Amino acid sequence: MAVDGDFCPYFQQAVELIGRRYSGAITRTLMAGPLRFSELERSIPGISARALTLRLRELENAGIVARQVEPTSPVRVTYELTDKGRALDDVVAELEHWAHDWLAPAEHAHAS
Amino acid sequence: MAVDGDFCPYFQQAVELIGRRYSGAITRTLMAGPLRFSELERSIPGISARALTLRLRELENAGIVARQVEPTSPVRVTYELTDKGRALDDVVAELEHWAHDWLAPAEHAHAS
Secondary structure, three states: OOOOOOOOHHHHHHHHHHHOOOHHHHHHHHOOOOEEHHHHHHHOOOOOHHHHHHHHHHHHHOOOEEEEEEOOOOOEEEEEEOHHHHOOHHHHHHHHHHHHHHOOOHHHOOOO | OOOOOOOOHHHHHHHHHHHOOOHHHHHHHHOOOOEEHHHHHHHOOOOOHHHHHHHHHHHHHOOOEEEEEEOOOOOEEEEEEOHHHHOOHHHHHHHHHHHHHHOOOHHHOOOO
C-alpha cells in the first residue's frame, strides 16, 4: 500500500490502539498462544494488575483479544488473540525488526 | 525474526515511541518527504502547534526526525526523516495494511 502523505484516520486509530502503554507488549506476548492473567502479568515486567486489566478490556473491546472461560472448577480464564489480533503479526514482527536494528545494542541486532 | 513470547525491551521502547499520540502520524506523513512545520500541522487534523513541537522534539531526540535549517532569508526550516526514521517504512506500511483490513469500512479495505 502506498504511503502517500495524506492523513489516514484508520492508521491513526491503529497506532493509538497498539501504541497505548503495554498494549503492544500484550499483543506481542499473546502471539505465542493463550495465557492466563497471572502468566501475562509475569511476562510483562512492570505492569500492574490494574493496568493489565484495563488494557485487556480495551483490547477485548477492540476485538483484538478474546477472553475464554473454561468451565472447570475453579474456572480457568485465558486470554488469546482473535483473528484480528493475530493479523497484527506482521506489524509486530516489523516493529521488532526495526527495534533490534535501531534501538538495541549491536549484539542484539537483527541478523538480516 | 521469531516472536517467541519473551518480553523484548527494545520492542517495548519502539512501540512506546511510535505509539505516542501523533508520533505515528508524523512519521507516516514525513515518509512522503520533508515538510515545513506549518505543512505538517495542516497534514495532521486536530494536532496543536504545541503538541507538534513536543512530538517533533521527541522524534529528533530519538534520531527519527532531523530538523534542517536552510540559510535563506527568512530561514526555511524543514523536518525530514533520518535513515532510522525511513527504516520505519515497513512498520508503517504493515500497520496501515492492518488498519485498512480490520478498522476501515469495506470500501477502504486494502486490496490484496
